[in-house]
Amino acid sequence: MSAAAEPVAREWQRYSCGERIARFVVYLTLVAAVVLSVRSVEVIPEFILDAPEQVADLLKRMWPPDAASYPQEIHQALLDSMHIATVGTVLGVLMALPFGFLAARNVTPWPWLNWMARLVLIATRSVNTLVFALFFVAVFGPGALAGTLAIAFHSIGFIGRLFSEALENTSPGPIEALRAAGAPGVSVISFGYWPQVVPAFWSLVLFRWDINVRESIVLGLVGAGGVGMVLDNAMNLFLWGRVAMVLIAILAVVVLAEVAVTYIRKKIL
Amino acid sequence: MASDALTVVPVRRANWPVRIAWLLFAVYFAYALTHLQVTPARFITGLEHGQKFLSKLFPPDFHRWELLTKGLRESLEIAILASVLGVLISLPVSVLGARNLMPAWVTWPARVVMIICRSFHPVIIAILFVKAVGFGALAGILALTVAAVGFLGKLFTEAIEEISLKQVEAIRATGAPFMSVIAFGVLPQVFSRFVGFASYELDSNLRNSTLVGIVGAGGIGGTLFAAFQRFDYDFVCAIIIAIIVMIVAGELLTNAVKKVFRA
Numbered sequence: 259m260s261a262a263a264e265p266v267a268r269e270w271q272r273y274s275c276g277e278r279i280a281r282f283v284v285y286l287t288l289v290a291a292v293v294l295s296v297r298s299v300e301v302i303p304e305f306i307l308d309a310p311e312q313v314a315d316l317l318k319r320m321w322p323p324d325a326a327s328y329p330q331e332i333h334q335a336l337l338d339s340m341h342i343a344t345v346g347t348v349l350g351v352l353m354a355l356p357f358g359f360l361a362a363r364n365v366t367p368w369p370w371l372n373w374m375a376r377l378v379l380i381a382t383r384s385v386n387t388l389v390f391a392l393f394f395v396a397v398f399g400p401g402a403l404a405g406t407l408a409i410a411f412h413s414i415g416f417i418g419r420l421f422s423e424a425l426e427n428t429s430p431g432p433i434e435a436l437r438a439a440g441a442p443g444v445s446v447i448s449f450g451y452w453p454q455v456v457p458a459f460w461s462l463v464l465f466r467w468d469i470n471v472r473e474s475i476v477l478g479l480v481g482a483g484g485v486g487m488v489l490d491n492a493m494n495l496f497l498w499g500r501v502a503m504v505l506i507a508i509l510a511v512v513v514l515a516e517v518a519v520t521y522i523r524k525k526i527l
Numbered sequence: 528m529a530s531d532a533l534t535v536v537p538v539r540r541a542n543w544p545v546r547i548a549w550l551l552f553a554v555y556f557a558y559a560l561t562h563l564q565v566t567p568a569r570f571i572t573g574l575e576h577g578q579k580f581l582s583k584l585f586p587p588d589f590h591r592w593e594l595l596t597k598g599l600r601e602s603l604e605i606a607i608l609a610s611v612l613g614v615l616i617s618l619p620v621s622v623l624g625a626r627n628l629m630p631a632w633v634t635w636p637a638r639v640v641m642i643i644c645r646s647f648h649p650v651i652i653a654i655l656f657v658k659a660v661g662f663g664a665l666a667g668i669l670a671l672t673v674a675a676v677g678f679l680g681k682l683f684t685e686a687i688e689e690i691s692l693k694q695v696e697a698i699r700a701t702g703a704p705f706m707s708v709i710a711f712g713v714l715p716q717v718f719s720r721f722v723g724f725a726s727y728e729l730d731s732n733l734r735n736s737t738l739v740g741i742v743g744a745g746g747i748g749g750t751l752f753a754a755f756q757r758f759d760y761d762f763v764c765a766i767i768i769a770i771i772v773m774i775v776a777g778e779l780l781t782n783a784v785k786k787v788f789r790a
Contacts (some may be wrong), residue, residue, distance in 0.1 A: 263641045277787070280787040281787060283790070284784055284787055284788075291607050292607060292608065292611055293605075295604035295607045295608050296608065297604070298600070298604065299601070299604045299608065299664050300601070300663060300664055300745075301663065301664060301665045301670075302661070302663065302665070305663070305665060306659045306660065306665065308660070309659055309660045310659075310764065312659045312660065313659045316658055316659055322710065325747075332685075341559040341562045341563075343558060344555075344556070344558065344559060346564065347558050348556065348779075350558040351706065372766075372788075380771070380775060381771060384734070384771040384774045385767060385770075386734060386735075386737065386738050388650065388738055388741060389738075389751065389767065392751075392752070392755050393580070395665075396576070396580060396755070397573050397576045397580055397669060398569065398570075398573040399569075399573075399574070401566055402562060402563045402564065402566060403564065406563055430681060441640065465721075470625045472647075472648050475648060475651070476648045476650045476651060479650065479654075479741070480741070489651070493654065495656075505647070505651075508531070508646070508651070509643065509646050509647070509648065512646040513642065522702070523614065
């Protein structure tokens, strides 16, 4: 008995050999990447030494914020930015839904269609809002229209991808039941898939709106409307007090938007 | 039994508050649309412009690939350094911001710092840093680092607040100093999630690093903006294709890293 129960000398290890090698490779790559970047990135040392002085100068010029400019110029531009964000989000959602359905493998059973839709989603997600804005300013001229379309097109990829992932995570039970009852395709979508993805849908629409509020603010830098144009003008004219006021206004709007999104999400989900 | 089930007819009750909310939203939407100043004529001329524009984009012109790879490399360097700096700074900030480890008078300042960092778009922060430290990659690195602190700080804080406190208490009971509590009680519980968030941040920094160049903060964005302004649209197309390839490659790489760490 006692001879059989003799303990075998074994050491407990948290990770298998393969896992440890994989982790080591990741760490090594990271360190190598950092070292290579530090060595080859072009940073001028004088600029770093000079930085604290420059920052202090900048802050001194920014104080006090030019509160008088808010009702004159900033308020309307800020509202424009919000319109751009909201309309852009709605248009983006409308364009993203078809691609979301096409990209979900369980809804659309043809792989080539899945891949086409995925390609659209990847491309629109990878081209930044500002780049889209440059495009649309070239096409439609400067103004809010270009900004709205830029927001809408960049949102397609984000909303479409997350929406198709939500669709792929639905339970197949209700869908099979509807199919077995002979329901047409539209009914399968509206009574089988839709109720299952509604919470995910609203939560990602709200999330995207929150992001779009932030993005709509920078669009003006390339001439696509909104408060970014006021910021750009103030900076080109070296009106630092006004710049500070714009930044304060942006901070207030962004924080309010985040609070609103958190509140609505709690209410409806 | 079956007939019982059939008699139950689901009735959709009218939900008036929701209907009114929809109506209000529709009114607002119509009002906002008028702000866009879209006229049919403008739209049609726009479409014509668009057609011309698209025909100028293709075929992409890769002749100046040296300029292209130089810009891409700088963007990549900005993204890597900003992510590493961002992680290093947000680790202590998020520990300070976690309500289950720190008293309220410590968490609030840390949270305010994170909110301010998160509220401004990286490009706006980049403008300010360009004014402060001059044109070039440094401004881009600093801008993306600030944005990363805002974003990672929030995610890290939430992850820390969800840990089980039993292990923290056990380590405290042995009389371990604060740093050991963090290193052996907190970090092991959140490490894989942190890796997931950090690789997500690397991904998003890679996207934004191709952008900050538009305001002069280094990377491919400057090349892109210059090409746009010179109406060099076939080079623009080449740059955008290169950016997409880099971002997709980055996404595949971070997915592989997440798999290794089961994040």
